[in-house]
Amino acid sequence: MSQQTLDLPPGDLPPGFDPDAAWRYHGRDWYRDRDAPAERVAGPALTKALEFDGRAYLLTLTAPAGGGTLVMGMDSDDPLILARAQRVALRMLGLTPALADAAAGLEARADHDATTARLVGNRRGYRPPLAATVFEALAWAIIGQQINLTFASDLRRQLILLAGRPHPSGMIAHPDAAAVAALDPALLTARRFSRSKARYLIEAAQAAMDGRLDLAALERLDTDPTGEAAAEAALLALRGIGPWTTNYVLMRGCGLPDRVPVGDAGLAAALQRFHAMDRRPTAEEQATLMRPHAPWRSLATAHLWASLA
Numbered sequence: 001m002s003q004q005t006l007d008l009p010p011g012d013l014p015p016g017f018d019p020d021a022a023w024r025y026h027g028r029d030w031y032r033d034r035d036a037p038a039e040r041v042a043g044p045a046l047t048k049a050l051e052f053d054g055r056a057y058l059l060t061l062t063a064p065a066g067g068g069t070l071v072m073g074m075d076s077d078d079p080l081i082l083a084r085a086q087r088v089a090l091r092m093l094g095l096t097p098a099l100a101d102a103a104a105g106l107e108a109r110a111d112h113d114a115t116t117a118r119l120v121g122n123r124r125g126y127r128p129p130l131a132a133t134v135f136e137a138l139a140w141a142i143i144g145q146q147i148n149l150t151f152a153s154d155l156r157r158q159l160i161l162l163a164g165r166p167h168p169s170g171m172i173a174h175p176d177a178a179a180v181a182a183l184d185p186a187l188l189t190a191r192r193f194s195r196s197k198a199r200y201l202i203e204a205a206q207a208a209m210d211g212r213l214d215l216a217a218l219e220r221l222d223t224d225p226t227g228e229a230a231a232e233a234a235l236l237a238l239r240g241i242g243p244w245t246t247n248y249v250l251m252r253g254c255g256l257p258d259r260v261p262v263g264d265a266g267l268a269a270a271l272q273r274f275h276a277m278d279r280r281p282t283a284e285e286q287a288t289l290m291r292p293h294a295p296w297r298s299l300a301t302a303h304l305w306a307s308l309a
Contacts, residue, residue: 013095014103016125019063019070021306022046022093025129029153037160037172048132049164049171050088052081056167059085061092091255094127098222102257102296103127106303115292119274119303128302130255134218135177135208137253138235141245142201158191159201177215180205200240207238222255251298258295262286270304 023046029036040047045062060073070093074085090096107124110117120126131137139159144152163175163183180202188198207213213234217227231254235246244263251259261267268280271289275281281289293300 013070014100014125014127016123017127018123018125019061019093021126022061022129023063024309026092026132028149029157032150032153033157037157037164038174040171046092047171048088048092049167049169049173050085050132051165051173051176052084054165056165056171056173057081057085058167058169058171059089061089088132091130092132094129094255096130096222096255098225098255098257099127099130099299102299106293106296106299119293119300121303121307123303123306126303126306128252128299131253132174133176134215134249134253135180135205136174138204138245138249139174139180139201141248141252142197142204142240145197145200145240145245155191155193155197158193159188162187162191177205177208181209196240200238204238204241207234213238218249218254221250225256228256251301256298258297260287260290260297260301262290264301266305266308267301270308274304274307 023041024031026039026046026048027036027041029038030040034040038049045060047058047060050057050059058073058075062071062073072086072089074082076082076085103126106116107120110120110124131140140152140156143155143159147155159180160172160174163179164172165175165179166172183202183205185193185195185198185202188201189195193201204213208215214231218231221228221231228250232246232250235241235249236243244261247259247261248264250256251261263283263286267286271277271286272280275289290297290300
């Protein structure tokens with residue numbers, strides 16, 4: 001397996017950076033099921049099965065105990081594959097330039113604003129992990145609509161087992177849009193997907209294949225946000241995709257710094273606790289409460305989610 005230190009665009013890891021946040025997010029299925037197909041955690045290492053050009057690979061990220069240099073392992077020596085894997089690795093760790101700028105801005109505000117200081121707390125250096133790909137974020141958002149996290153994880157596992165790309169190790173890469181677009185909805189409903197959830201997921205994948213949804217443009221948004229409005233419109237045009245799903249994908253899939261998944265149950269719970277409210281805030285109240293955190297509301301949302309852990 002090829003190993004290399006991660007080439008971080010800003011240089012060194014940010015002070016206080018905790019890779020365990022990425023391990024917990026990406027390894028969420030493994031913590032429930034030690035035979036999770038796509039991601040596994042072993043001590044300081046996170047292994048993720050990835051598909052590039054119709055072949056499955058294993059990406060391993062290792063954070064030495066007590067700090068030190070993050071190391072990326074990849075079962076390929078192809079420079080193009082390694083470059084693509086590094087891009088995925090930095091996304092998975094939340095170490096993108098857009099998130100670095102957002103964190104710097106939010107933490108600078110915390111130096112002179114008591115509310116922001118309380119929001120950030122002891123999490124300076126925190127970066128919200130992103131999904132490995134935009135399509136993986138989109139699939140997870142659709143799967144997770146209006147169901148609890150445990151059931152959503154079970155459905156995601158079924159999708160990976162059904163349509164993912166197997167690796168010789170026994171792990172399976174999350175299916176890409178082409179694999180999901182080719183599915184018969186009955187295969188998903190037989191695995192406890194509702195008919196509407198199966199339809200929305202497959203139709204979203206088909207939109208990615210026929211060009212109505214430009215996944216490549218969505219992948220570039222964190223470095224070129226000029227297409228943000230068009231990306232939002234394209235997502236909202238899909239059946240079953242509303243504002244919550246759209247904002248989740250733009251935040252957790254594209255890494256945009258100023259998005260809020262208004263209506264999210266976890267965000268509502270965190271805001272209730274943060275503001276000592278006697279009830280969960282409505283969607284409209286959530287939007288109002290998050291407004292002071294602009295233009296870094298994605299990072300503020302991630303801090304609020306983290307405060308529930």
